[in-house]
Amino acid sequence: MHLAISLYVGLLYVLPCAITESQPQREILTYQYSGKNAQQVFPQVDEITIDDLQQLYSEGSLNSYNLVQAYLERIRDVNSMLHAVGEINPDALAIASSLDAERAAGSVRGPLHGVPILVKDNIATQDKMNNTSGSYALLGATVSREATVVSKLRDAGAIILGKATMGEWAQCRSRKASSSHGWSAYGGQVYGAYYPQQDPSGSSSGSAVAVSVGLALGSLATETSGSIVLPAERNNVVGIKPTLGLTSRSMVIPISLRQDTVGPMAKTVKEAAYLLSAIAGMDSHDNWTFVQPHARTPNFAKACRFSGLKGARIGVPRNGIDHYIDDSTAPMMAAFEDALQLIGNAGAWVVENTDFAAFDPPAFARNSSIVLDTDFISGLAGYLSQLSYNPNDIHSLHDVARYTKAHPSEEYPDRDTYVWDRQLTRNISSDSAESWEAYQANLMMAEEQGVIGSLDRYNLDALVMPTFASFHLPAIAGLPVITVPLGFTPPGTMATMNLKRTMVSMGPGIPFGLAFVGRRWSEETLIALAYAFEQRTMTRKQMKPLIAPSFELGHHLRPTVSKPSPDIMRHVSLLETVVQPATQPTLTRYSTMQRWARAWLALVDYTA
Numbered sequence: 001m002h003l004a005i006s007l008y009v010g011l012l013y014v015l016p017c018a019i020t021e022s023q024p025q026r027e028i029l030t031y032q033y034s035g036k037n038a039q040q041v042f043p044q045v046d047e048i049t050i051d052d053l054q055q056l057y058s059e060g061s062l063n064s065y066n067l068v069q070a071y072l073e074r075i076r077d078v079n080s081m082l083h084a085v086g087e088i089n090p091d092a093l094a095i096a097s098s099l100d101a102e103r104a105a106g107s108v109r110g111p112l113h114g115v116p117i118l119v120k121d122n123i124a125t126q127d128k129m130n131n132t133s134g135s136y137a138l139l140g141a142t143v144s145r146e147a148t149v150v151s152k153l154r155d156a157g158a159i160i161l162g163k164a165t166m167g168e169w170a171q172c173r174s175r176k177a178s179s180s181h182g183w184s185a186y187g188g189q190v191y192g193a194y195y196p197q198q199d200p201s202g203s204s205s206g207s208a209v210a211v212s213v214g215l216a217l218g219s220l221a222t223e224t225s226g227s228i229v230l231p232a233e234r235n236n237v238v239g240i241k242p243t244l245g246l247t248s249r250s251m252v253i254p255i256s257l258r259q260d261t262v263g264p265m266a267k268t269v270k271e272a273a274y275l276l277s278a279i280a281g282m283d284s285h286d287n288w289t290f291v292q293p294h295a296r297t298p299n300f301a302k303a304c305r306f307s308g309l310k311g312a313r314i315g316v317p318r319n320g321i322d323h324y325i326d327d328s329t330a331p332m333m334a335a336f337e338d339a340l341q342l343i344g345n346a347g348a349w350v351v352e353n354t355d356f357a358a359f360d361p362p363a364f365a366r367n368s369s370i371v372l373d374t375d376f377i378s379g380l381a382g383y384l385s386q387l388s389y390n391p392n393d394i395h396s397l398h399d400v401a402r403y404t405k406a407h408p409s410e411e412y413p414d415r416d417t418y419v420w421d422r423q424l425t426r427n428i429s430s431d432s433a434e435s436w437e438a439y440q441a442n443l444m445m446a447e448e449q450g451v452i453g454s455l456d457r458y459n460l461d462a463l464v465m466p467t468f469a470s471f472h473l474p475a476i477a478g479l480p481v482i483t484v485p486l487g488f489t490p491p492g493t494m495a496t497m498n499l500k501r502t503m504v505s506m507g508p509g510i511p512f513g514l515a516f517v518g519r520r521w522s523e524e525t526l527i528a529l530a531y532a533f534e535q536r537t538m539t540r541k542q543m544k545p546l547i548a549p550s551f552e553l554g555h556h557l558r559p560t561v562s563k564p565s566p567d568i569m570r571h572v573s574l575l576e577t578v579v580q581p582a583t584q585p586t587l588t589r590y591s592t593m594q595r596w597a598r599a600w601l602a603l604v605d606y607t608a
Contacts, residue, residue, distance in 0.1 A: 042553035045070060046214030046267070047541075050111050050274050053217070057103060057114060062553065064096035064103075064114030064159060070553050071116050071161060075215050077549035078193075084209040086121050086165040086187040087129045095159050102157075111274050111301070113157030118219040120207050121163040121187065122170060122253035123147045123262065133253045134168035134184025136410065137403040142389040148248035148286070149220060149262050149279040156278040161216050165190050167203030170224060172255050172376060173404075177499040178416040181205055181231075185410045191503070192235055193545035194488075194510050195495070199503040201234040203227045204265070208235040211265050213548050218266040218275050224255040224372065225475035228263050229483040233467040233513030236485050236540050238272045238530070239265045241471070242280070243520045244478025245292050250285035251386065254379035256372045257288075257430075258439060259475055267540065269484060269531040273300035276523065293521055300527055306535050308528030310347030314516075315354030315460040316340065320450075323361060324469040328496075332512045335487035336466045339514050339533070343464065346532060354458045358449035361472065363441070368476055370438035373423040374430040397424060446477035451517060461525055463517040470515035480523050482530045485539040486514040509543060 040061045043052055056062040072092075075085050089095075099114045124131040126146035132138045150160065165187030173179065182190030182205030190205035192198030193213050200209050204221030208231035211219050221228045223241045232239025240263045247262045254260050264275035281297045282289045325333060344350045381396050394400055401420045404410040428434050447453065450473040454463065467483040474481045488509050495507035514533065516526045534540075 040554075044214075045074060045552055046548070048217070049268065050115060050217065050271055053115060054108075054111060054113070063100045064116075065093060065100055066553070067114070068092050068096045068116055068159060068161065069557060070551060070555075071214075071216055073551040073555070073557060074213075074549035075162075076558070077551055078213060078547055079215070081191065081547055082193060082209050082213065083165055083182075083188040083190050084206040084213070085118065085215060086132075086134075086163045086184075086206060088162040089125075089160050090128050092116070092159055092161050099157055099159065109155070109157035110278075112153070112278055114159065115157070115218070116159045116161040116216050117153060117275070118161055118164045118207060118210050118216040119147075119150060119153075120204055120219070120221050121166050121184075122222060123150060123220055124251040124253070125150050125160060125163075127160070129163055130186075131163075131253070132184075132186045133170065134166050134186050135400070135404070136185050136407060137392055137394050137400050138253075139186065140389070140391045141387050141394070143251060144386050144388045145251060147251040147262075148283045149252075152279050152281065153220075153275075158278065164204070164210055164219055164221075165206030167205055167227075169400075170222065170227060170253075170255050171203040172224075172372070173419055174416050175418045178414075178418065180498055180500050180502050182209075183415070189502070191547075192510070193547040194236065194543070195504055195507045195546060197502075197504050198507070198510060199234070199498050199505040201230040204231045204239075207265050208232050208237055208239070211235070211237045211267060213545050215549070218264055218271055220275070220279070221263060221265050222252060223261050223263060223471075223475070224259045225368065226471040228261075228265065229467050229471050229481050229513070229515060232265055232483050233485070233515075234511060236488075236511035236543070236545075237265050237267055238269050238485075238534070239263065239483050240272050240276055240523070240527075241474065241481040242276065242523060243292075243480045245286075245288040245290075246280050246480075246521070246523065247276075248279075248281075248283035248286040248289055250283055251383070253383050254376070256375035257379055258371060258375060259478065261478070269482070269527060269534050270301055270304045272482075273304060273527050273531075276300045298524055300523060303524040303527040304531040305528055306532055307347070308530075308532035309343055310532075312348040312461045312525075312529060313351055313459060314343060314348050314529070315351045315454055315458050315463045317354050317356050317454055317463055317465065318352070319355040319359050320473070321465055321469045323359065324466075328506050329466070329468065331487070331489050331493070332466050332468065335512070336514065339486060339537075340464070342536060343533065346536060348529075350464075351458050351460060354454045354460060354463065356450045356473070357453050358445060360445065364445050364472065364476060367438040367442045367445075369422075370426075370428075370435055371442065371476075373419075373426055374428055374432065374435040377423055378430045442476040446473040446479070451477065451479055452519065455519060461518070462522070462529055464529075465515050465517060467513035467515040470517055474517055479517060479520060480526055481515050481517050482523075482526045483513040483515045484530045484534045485537075486512055487539060488512070488543050509546070511543070 122133040124143045124147045168184035181202030182200045190200045192200040204227045207219035207221040212235040228239040228241040242263045264272045266272040277300045493508040498505040516529045518526045
């Protein structure tokens with residue numbers, strides 16, 4: 001009964017988003033075809049692709065400036081409920097105008113020219129936005145240079161639209177029962193859009209949710225262990241976790257030098273491939289990128305072939321999957337078995353029982369704890385040493401912990417600092433014998449006894465797994481993974497709460513994914529396999545988000561209000577508002593119906 005009432009209430013909470021309010025008309029985001037009176041018919045914003053955009057741009061039917069305006073309106077529509085976007089770049093419209101002028105002068109930088117992208121809030125930008133990793137401890141701090149992946153995006157013509165909200169310190173602070181995926185003091189709680197109060201998974205929560213509802217064409221995310229592929233699957237989008245060393249981590253707030261990667265999220269495999277090509281490549285500020293074998297960065301989008309599965313040998317490591325199966329995964333496993341049949345029908349050889357020689361999750365969890373704990377202390381200090389302005393005098397994990405415990409905005413002790421407390425009492429460093437031995441043990445388990453051993457023994461091109469089981473060994477060995485939408489939990493699925501009992505971790509209509517795992521530098525192979533699967537299923541289009549913006553290209557822009565002060569534009573939390581270059585919309589206004597629904601959803605016991 002509670003579940004039925006909750007679903008009804010959830011609809012009351014969401015429906016107002018889809019009702020276009022009566023607003024004074026100011027400007028219409030459409031153009032006329034030359035010599036015609038009919039308005040241009042645009043694709044829906046959440047379905048538009050990079051190829052679509054470049055066609056519209058080239059024919060003069062749309063420009064980057066108007067597209068940025070549309071995304072700002074869509075953020076305004078739903079961000080008060082989803083909290084996916086932490087800050088808007090106040091220069092976004094000016095950058096769009098500049099790129100439009102370049103195009104008008106005959107210069108187009110490539111497929112990302114004029115394409116708005118969000119970046120996770122642990123990826124430093126050298127502009128008017130903050131780089132906080134979700135914590136007030138770094139609010140107002142500035143960097144000596146921006147992340148290399150951001151500079152590469154700018155060089156490719158992308159518009160950095162804003163910062164995506166994330167799990168604070170990339171979920172490296174609290175026990176699971178003490179916090180929640182996608183929560184940060186600075187950005188608030190990110191929610192998925194497919195069920196009321198949906199757990200978005202973490203820590204790249206905002207990056208995934210924003211793409212899922214069309215608040216940007218794509219986003220950058222980071223992964224240490226699952227933080228690209230898990231939010232991507234839970235939000236019905238594509239995520240690529242690249243080989244460690246394919247993309248630079250320079251000026252990305254770290255967890256582990258030995259596991260961190262930066263990768264793209266997008267609606268489709270091809271969009272993600274375009275983004276990966278833009279950010280990949282060697283970087284003098286990240287020595288790990290020097291080992292990549294490419295003389296020139298591949299055009300990963302060229303790997304997108306409908307025939308990509310034909311002739312491929314794809315293994316199913318059942319012992320790496322079975323460990324994670326429980327009652328809640330039954331619909332995911334049913335869809336996975338159907339996917340294997342489809343893959344075989346597309347011309348691939350599906351090789352069963354290509355098991356890992358050894359698979360001991362408790363052992364690699366213990367080793368990973370040592371590696372990540374020691375890496376975080378040294379890596380964080382290294383990042384903080386490169387700040388050009390550090391207003392809160394934060395230089396170490398000790399300083400972060402001190403600040404967090406002293407400032408009520410960080411919600412301590414309700415959200416504890418268990419992880420930091422453990423890290424600070426280990427009394428070993430990242431270059432200690434104990435840390436090195438733990439790392440080597442993990443590599444052995446992930447490579448020779450795990451993924452690489454299986455690929456070699458059975459002469460495989462890739463492994464295929466449900467996304468929820470796919471990320472552990474690739475994380476510790478730095479191997480690539482790509483996840484694509486596979487399905488949705490069926491009607492009648494019991495809605496259950498997360499451990500903190502603040503969000504719904506499982507319920508009806510929640511997306512899940514399929515993952516392809518490969519050798520180092522096998523991104524082109526994985527993209528080909530994922531694209532061929534995606535094009536045969538088009539799962540993402542089978543269910544729309546429950547919460548979605550109403551604004552589309554061709555709609556009237558809302559009227560502007562007074563421009564905020566520069567101080568507000570720089571130091572703003574989306575717990576209160578979103579910063580926009582020309583508008584300062586209030587995002588905490590709810591209808592009476594919405595407020596009532598939110599109150600009910602906060603009280604209902606979903607596991608009753």
